[in-house]
Amino acid sequence: MKHESVETNAGLLIILTLAVISVGGLVEIVPLFYIDDTIEEVDGVRPYTPLEQRGRDIFVREGCYTCHSQMVRPFRDEMLRYGHYSLAAESQYDHPFQWGSKRTGPDLARVGGKYSNEWQVQHLIDPQSLVPESIMPGYPWLAETPLDYSDIDRRMVALKRVGVPYSLTEEEYEANVERFGEEHARMFDIRDAEDNLVRQAQAGNFDGNPGTVTEMDAMVAYLQVLGTMVDFSEYDDGHFAEFR
Incomplete structure (x- = not known):
């Protein structure tokens, strides 16, 4: 597929853009379901006085x-x-x-x-x-x-x-x-x-x-x-x- 075809076809451009965004979103979101916490296990951290x-x-x-x-x-x-x-x-x-x-x-x-x-x-x-x-x-x-x-x-x-x-x-x-x-x-x-x-x-x-x-x-x-x-x-x- 030529790049020109994508640029001149609004419908195709929208579909491919949504596909790229979806893949990028899945890469960011899916790992969150397989980890216990996003905060490191560390001693000493406390609230401010x-x-x-x-x-x-x-x-x-x-x-x-x-x-x-x-x-x-x-x-x-x-x-x-x-x-x-x-x-x-x-x-x-x-x-x-x-x-x-x-x-x-x-x-x-x-x-x-x-x-x-x-x-x-x-x-x-x-x-x-x-x-x-x-x-x-x-x-x-x-x-x-x-x-x-x-x-x-x-x-x-x-x-x-x-x-x-x-x-x-x-x-x-x-x-x-x-x-x-x-x-x-x-x-x-x-x-x-x-x-x-x-x-x-x-x-x-x-x-x-x-x-x-x-x-x-x-x-x-x-x-x-x-x-x-x-x-x-x-x-x-x-x-x-x-x-x-």
């Missing part, structure tokens, strides 16, 4: 995702620069997730613990003071704006409805103790969300100002947890390849 979640909300609000992806792709050059490639399991509690390929700035999937709290604060206030070639704008108001956490319990309830295992009952709390440990289970208890948020902010003193809980506290708390939940040294090389 109330403070970290508010930081993530601010990260999204300020549009940081438009310049920074959170997805290390499984290519040698990316893993040499950023670390182990991203796992689906690491984003299972993200709504919405921050994957993508737009990188005006570096990928942030594994930025947690790479720099000190002080570095993160200064970088957010005046990026060029630490990275002269950076084109990132400053966000000095984060250090001056008190964090609004009056609705943190409602935010957590909304996330719970889409599958994040925050607890509202004693039974759910005990399930989280067994799954994540008592320390984290306390942080995931919606009934004490505000107290837990303030407690973590004061203990971490992320913005260097222990007198108040600011948006900077939340933002830095979020950045410092990115990529830190999975200890990849516990897994053999190639362990996660079977899930790809």
Whole structure:
């Protein structure tokens, strides 16, 4: 069959197009019926604490995702620069997730613990003071704006409805103790969300100002947890390849 025949016959072109789309769809869909889960089996991944979640909300609000992806792709050059490639399991509690390929700035999937709290604060206030070639704008108001956490319990309830295992009952709390440990289970208890948020902010003193809980506290708390939940040294090389 000549290609010209396909291009000049609308009916034939539609039929062949539908056939190609159908085959492509089957290739993508059929394997899903033969696997138990699309999430890797990995220890350590947990929901965000109330403070970290508010930081993530601010990260999204300020549009940081438009310049920074959170997805290390499984290519040698990316893993040499950023670390182990991203796992689906690491984003299972993200709504919405921050994957993508737009990188005006570096990928942030594994930025947690790479720099000190002080570095993160200064970088957010005046990026060029630490990275002269950076084109990132400053966000000095984060250090001056008190964090609004009056609705943190409602935010957590909304996330719970889409599958994040925050607890509202004693039974759910005990399930989280067994799954994540008592320390984290306390942080995931919606009934004490505000107290837990303030407690973590004061203990971490992320913005260097222990007198108040600011948006900077939340933002830095979020950045410092990115990529830190999975200890990849516990897994053999190639362990996660079977899930790809």
